[in-house]
Amino acid sequence: MISSKLRLQTLALATFLLLCFVLAAESQLAGKLTQNACVNKATCHECIQTLECAWCSDPNHGDKPRCFSEYMNNFCSAQYIQNPKTIQEILVSQELSRASGGAAMMGGGQMSSGGSYYYNSSYSSSMSGSFSSSSSASAHGSSASASSYGEIVQISPQRVNLKLRMNEVHNLQFRYSQAEDYPVDLYYLMDLSKSMEDDKEKLSALGDLLSETMRNITSNFRLGFGSFVDKVLMPYVSTIPKKLEHPCDQCEAPYGYRNHMPLSTDTPTFTTEVKNAAVSGNLDAPEGGFDAIMQAIACRQQIGWREQARRLLVFSTDAGFHYAGDGKLGGVITPNDGECHLNAAGLYTHSVIQDYPSISQINHKVKQNSINIIFAVTANQHSVYQKLSSHIEGSSSAVLSNDSSNVVDLVREEYSKISSSIEMKDNATSHVKITYHSTCLNSGSNELETAKCDGLKVGDIVTFNAKIMVTSCPADPAEWNQVIQIYPVGINESLIVNLEMLCSCDCERPGSPGYEINSPICNNHGRLMCGICDCDDMHFGHTCECSTNEIHPGKNNDFGCRPDNSSIVDCSGRGTCLCGVCDCEKRANPDEIISGRFCECDNFSCERHEQQLCSGPDHGTCDCGVCACKAGWSGSACNCKTSIESCYPPGGGEICSGHGDCVCGKCECKSTEEGRFSGDHCEYCPTCTGRCHELKDCTQCQVYQTGPLKDPEDCRTNCTLFTPEEVEKVEIDETKGEYLCMFYDEYDCKFKFKYREEDNKIVVVAQTERECPPKVFMLGIVLGVIAAIVLVGLAILLLWKLLTTIHDRREFARFEKERMNAKWDTGENPIYKQATSTFKNPMYAGK
Numbered sequence: 001m002i003s004s005k006l007r008l009q010t011l012a013l014a015t016f017l018l019l020c021f022v023l024a025a026e027s028q029l030a031g032k033l034t035q036n037a038c039v040n041k042a043t044c045h046e047c048i049q050t051l052e053c054a055w056c057s058d059p060n061h062g063d064k065p066r067c068f069s070e071y072m073n074n075f076c077s078a079q080y081i082q083n084p085k086t087i088q089e090i091l092v093s094q095e096l097s098r099a100s101g102g103a104a105m106m107g108g109g110q111m112s113s114g115g116s117y118y119y120n121s122s123y124s125s126s127m128s129g130s131f132s133s134s135s136s137a138s139a140h141g142s143s144a145s146a147s148s149y150g151e152i153v154q155i156s157p158q159r160v161n162l163k164l165r166m167n168e169v170h171n172l173q174f175r176y177s178q179a180e181d182y183p184v185d186l187y188y189l190m191d192l193s194k195s196m197e198d199d200k201e202k203l204s205a206l207g208d209l210l211s212e213t214m215r216n217i218t219s220n221f222r223l224g225f226g227s228f229v230d231k232v233l234m235p236y237v238s239t240i241p242k243k244l245e246h247p248c249d250q251c252e253a254p255y256g257y258r259n260h261m262p263l264s265t266d267t268p269t270f271t272t273e274v275k276n277a278a279v280s281g282n283l284d285a286p287e288g289g290f291d292a293i294m295q296a297i298a299c300r301q302q303i304g305w306r307e308q309a310r311r312l313l314v315f316s317t318d319a320g321f322h323y324a325g326d327g328k329l330g331g332v333i334t335p336n337d338g339e340c341h342l343n344a345a346g347l348y349t350h351s352v353i354q355d356y357p358s359i360s361q362i363n364h365k366v367k368q369n370s371i372n373i374i375f376a377v378t379a380n381q382h383s384v385y386q387k388l389s390s391h392i393e394g395s396s397s398a399v400l401s402n403d404s405s406n407v408v409d410l411v412r413e414e415y416s417k418i419s420s421s422i423e424m425k426d427n428a429t430s431h432v433k434i435t436y437h438s439t440c441l442n443s444g445s446n447e448l449e450t451a452k453c454d455g456l457k458v459g460d461i462v463t464f465n466a467k468i469m470v471t472s473c474p475a476d477p478a479e480w481n482q483v484i485q486i487y488p489v490g491i492n493e494s495l496i497v498n499l500e501m502l503c504s505c506d507c508e509r510p511g512s513p514g515y516e517i518n519s520p521i522c523n524n525h526g527r528l529m530c531g532i533c534d535c536d537d538m539h540f541g542h543t544c545e546c547s548t549n550e551i552h553p554g555k556n557n558d559f560g561c562r563p564d565n566s567s568i569v570d571c572s573g574r575g576t577c578l579c580g581v582c583d584c585e586k587r588a589n590p591d592e593i594i595s596g597r598f599c600e601c602d603n604f605s606c607e608r609h610e611q612q613l614c615s616g617p618d619h620g621t622c623d624c625g626v627c628a629c630k631a632g633w634s635g636s637a638c639n640c641k642t643s644i645e646s647c648y649p650p651g652g653g654e655i656c657s658g659h660g661d662c663v664c665g666k667c668e669c670k671s672t673e674e675g676r677f678s679g680d681h682c683e684y685c686p687t688c689t690g691r692c693h694e695l696k697d698c699t700q701c702q703v704y705q706t707g708p709l710k711d712p713e714d715c716r717t718n719c720t721l722f723t724p725e726e727v728e729k730v731e732i733d734e735t736k737g738e739y740l741c742m743f744y745d746e747y748d749c750k751f752k753f754k755y756r757e758e759d760n761k762i763v764v765v766a767q768t769e770r771e772c773p774p775k776v777f778m779l780g781i782v783l784g785v786i787a788a789i790v791l792v793g794l795a796i797l798l799l800w801k802l803l804t805t806i807h808d809r810r811e812f813a814r815f816e817k818e819r820m821n822a823k824w825d826t827g828e829n830p831i832y833k834q835a836t837s838t839f840k841n842p843m844y845a846g847k
Contacts, residue, residue: 040596040624041067044082044505044530049166049473050628054083057507057514057531059521066531082505082530086164088172091498093157096461097179152179152308155488159496166470166503169631174495176422176488177461183220183309185263186411189296190274191289191317192227194248194281199316199404200274207271210408217415223270224263224303228292229254230282230322231351233330237282247281254280256351257292259342263304286320291336293373294357295348297365299340307492310419311371314411316400318378321388327355338365363392367425372490374414376400376407393425394418394490423452423489424464429482431472432499433618437465437645446648469631471618473503480504505530546579563598575599601625609637641665649681656682683737691755692741695764699724699741699753703766706745724764730754748773 038053047055047067056066056076064075070083155176164170192200207223214221230236237254238247245253261273296303296313305311324336336357341350357365366373373395375385382399389395396417398410428434439445440453440462453462466486474480480501487494507514507530519528525544526535535544561570561577571582574594584599592604601624606614614620614627620638621628629638640663647655647662656667660682669682677685698719700707703726709715730752732738738756745751753766 037623037626037628038067038069039065040601042595042597043532044508045473045503048082048084048505049503050623051165051167051631054081055505055530056080057082057505059528059531061531080531082507084163084165084502084505086168086170086502087162088170089161090157090159091161092159094153096156096175096177097151097153152182153493154179154182154491155493155495157495158493159498161498161500162468163500163502164468164470166473166501167628167630169467169469172466172468172497173463174466174486175461175463176424178419178422178456178458180458181218181220182419183222183306184214184218184312184415185222185224185304185306185309186214186312186314187224187226187263187296187303188270188274188314188316189226189228189289189292190277191229191287191319192277192279193229193287193319194251194279195318196316197279198402199318199400200277200279202404203316203407204271204275206405206408207274208267210411211267211270213408213412214415217412220309222263222265222304222306222309223261223267224259225261225270225273225277226257226259226292226296226303226346227277228257228288229280230284230286230288231256231291231327231330231332233332233352234283235329236284236288236322248279250278251280252278254282255347256288257295257348259296259299259302259346262302263306286322286326287317288351288356289315289317289321290323290356290362291348291351293362294336294338294365295340295342297362297369297371298338299342300369302340302342302346305369309492310490311369311492312411312415312418313371313373314376314407315373316376316404316407318381318400318402320381320384322356324356324358324361336361359388359391366395367393370394370487370490370492372396372418374398374411376404376410378402394423418490420456421452421454422456422462424466424486425451425489426466426484426486428484429474429479431470431474431479431501432482432484433469433471434484434486435467437467438462446645448645448648448650449643467631468497468499470499470501470503471630473501477504507531541579541581546581561598563600571599572596573599574602596624607637609639615639635664639664647681649683659683659685691762692739692743695722695741695753695755695762696743698722699764699766700743700745700751703753703768704745704749704751704770706747706749722762722764724753724766726768727765728768730765730767745770 037050038047041047041050041053041055044055044057044066047053050067052070053067054070054073056068056073058076058080061076061080068076073081155174157174160172162170162172188203190196190200190203211221211223214223232244232254233239238244247254260277261270264270293313293315327333330352332352332355334354336354338357338361341348343349365371371394373389373392375389375395375397377385377397377400379399382397385397389397396414398414400407400410424436426434435449436451437447437449438451438453439447440450441455441460447465451464456462468484480503482499482501484497484499485494486497506512509515510517514528514530516528518524519526519533521528522533522535522544523539525539526533528534533542533544535541538548540546540548561580561582562568570577571584575582575584577583582597582599584594584596587594587604589604593602595601595603603622603624604613605625606622606627609615613622614629615633615638618630619633620630627636627638629635632642634640634642643665644655644662646665647667649657655662656669657677657679659672659677660667660669662668667680667682669677669679671677677683697707697709698715698721701709701711701715702719703724705712705715709718730740732740732754736756738754740752740754742750742752749770749772751767751770753764755762755764757763
């Protein structure tokens with residue numbers, strides 16, 4: 001009997017422990033599911049907008065999570081899986097134009113990483129410009145310039161279709177090459193106020209030289225000329241009738257802007273037009289140059305800008321500029337509309353009707369029309385226009401001499417800078433992030449994040465890798481299809497990307513399989529979409545089984561509102577259980593949302609970095625209490641870069657120069673026995689001796705003829721690797737990888753030299769003069785000390801003799817004085833006293 005009871009107790013205890021273990025395992029599993037970013041997604045479009053998540057649209061899926069990691073599927077049939085993939089399709093890929101004697105680059109043959117693509121040999125008719133095939137020319141290996149065929153291709157491919165999921169990075173490779181003999185349109189826009197009169201005369205004399213210089217660069221060159229003064233209103237110009245006709249001596253009436261000569265190959269006409277253009281005058285210092293720039297850009301037909309040409313606008317002035325808002329001074333309040341307003345004579349007709357354009361308007365027009373502005377201004381205005389050029393895409397500034405005599409050299413130099421550099425831009429919206437990576441011309445180095453490459457020559461081919469990522473899906477589905485233009489600054493060619501954002505599932509669209517209105521599965525009260533019910537306004541529940549008219553709080557609270565039997569709180573304590581469905585609480589802040597089947601998730605309790613949730617929206621988003629990092633970022637707060645590219649030195653080499661570890665995209669430098677390394681790439685070590693000791697003896701003997709190798713024969717025999725350069729003072733430049741060395745020789749003289757490694761050779765630069773301590777003459781010091789002792793002794797004796805003499809004289813003088821004051825007879829001895837004494841009796845009266 002006792003044995004049976006004991007067995008029963010043992011069995012009950014074992015059952016209890018097993019139940020506890022099962023509950024603990026279920027609780028742990030529920031916790032793991034909560035941490036999974038896919039599990040808490042309630043709809044198919046939310047699921048596929050999460051990286052690496054897929055959705056199961058099977059109507060008979062039951063209560064299992066429908067959103068799961070695409071790498072962990074073992075319960076959903078392939079026909080029901082919604083997991084759209086990134087697809088790239090190249091539509092137009094013409095070959096790059098050949099430089100003379102160069103090899104043609106065939107397009108359309110590469111597949112960029114990040115997704116597959118399909119090649120389509122038909123060219124899109126919607127492309128701007130002509131894209132006819134040039135294969136026949138390239139097939140014969142012609143070395144003629146591209147422009148001779150009437151078509152130029154400098155970027156390839158030209159048009160791409162791309163389907164892309166949110167938060168997925170897609171690599172789109174494209175190439176750029178500067179074509180030979182590329183057409184150039186140069187429009188010279190000049191300030192013709194009185195102070196520019198000598199500049200006008202010089203320009204008219206240099207017109208032929210300017211044309212000849214540009215034709216040496218390209219045979220397809222055209223030149224135009226325009227001028228400007230200011231608005232014919234007070235306080236810009238004097239409106240006194242006499243002043244309106246002749247504002248100054250030998251001046252014509254003021255005007256806003258005039259197109260003297262459209263772009264043309266007729267160089268003599270340019271010289272004549274500049275020479276015949278009369279100067280005018282105005283009152284205030286700034287000029288109306290912005291009005292002129294806007295018209296010169298907007299009036300494409302009147303100016304004659306070509307579709308395929310590098311467009312240069314040289315803006316020459318010696319004064320500042322008026323901009324938007326200054327028109328109010330003259331009573332002009334109508335904003336500038338950015339349109340062309342030139343009459344048949346080439347005069348700007350709306351000068352007194354609308355305000356000056358703003359800097360942003362100028363920048364917009366410059367980008368829209370691919371114009372390169374060169375601000376050729378005098379030295380006193382250069383700092384202002386240098387700042388202005390930083391706000392206008394593709395513009396630059398240069399110093400013009402007082403009489404514009406250097407204008408030809410200036411234009412040639414600035415054109416060389418512009419043509420030898422290429423920078424990629426795009427017009428992507430805030431929902432799309434594009435970063436550019438390239439090795440530029442350093443084919444063997446690591447790919448760096450850069451949109452700009454310098455030092456290009458005709459025929460050089462540069463490959464860019466555009467990393468495209470959809471950061472968020474627009475609220476309006478009409479914006480899920482966008483056309484993105486990737487273009488080189490200042491060139492009217494581009495790569496068109498027809499982007500389709502994969503923000504929803506097919507089964508969420510009417511007419512698609514898996515979409516059913518008033519479905520029986522939803523009790524005829526809702527739509528079946530991707531296996532789940534979207535109930536009407538009067539019903540809710542998993543299958544729309546609950547009606548808002550028949551809500552019974554407390555009924556079936558334990559069904560569907562708790563993740564497992566171990567939970568004792570409905571809806572995680574952050575919602576109300578209605579008919580087995582959790583209605584999550586609404587937060588005071590509408591951006592803070594509690595979500596999840598059991599209200600277990602939120603988007604506001606994630607880790608913060610620098611007081612920003614998940615380091616900010618560019619780094620990650622808060623998903624169910626855990627930061628879901630965007631591509632390129634990692635860490636619990638998405639504050640760490642996953643890429644190690646920023647840890648490579650700019651000139652190539654090991655990660656962190658081999659002296660540190662790449663942590664969160666930054667180098668953490670190491671401390672060694674030699675010293676501690678520092679710098680962005682651990683390239684500096686101020687306390688390291690490096691190769692200083694190795695180079696010391698040879699530097700010492702070759703420069704100073706001292707040290708253990710000071711014998712000329714020993715020095716020549718042992719020092720053959722380098723010959724030091726001598727400078728007056730050694731200063732290191734850490735950007736060049738230079739190291740400073742400092743030693744003392746046998747004469748206690750300090751000598752310095754620096755070294756750097758260049759093309760596998762050692763370059764040593766030594767200071768010409770050593771810093772030696774001054775020489776000490778011991779004999780002089782000893783004689784000086786002896787002489788000083790003797791002199792001090794003599795001085796003391798003389799002082800003693802002087803003091804004793806003064807004292808004796810004072811005593812003698814005192815004696816003489818006392819002797820003169822004596823009262824006794826000098827004939828008697830004052831010491832002598834008589835032997836008898838006389839006493840008087842005081843009582844004796846004298847009787």
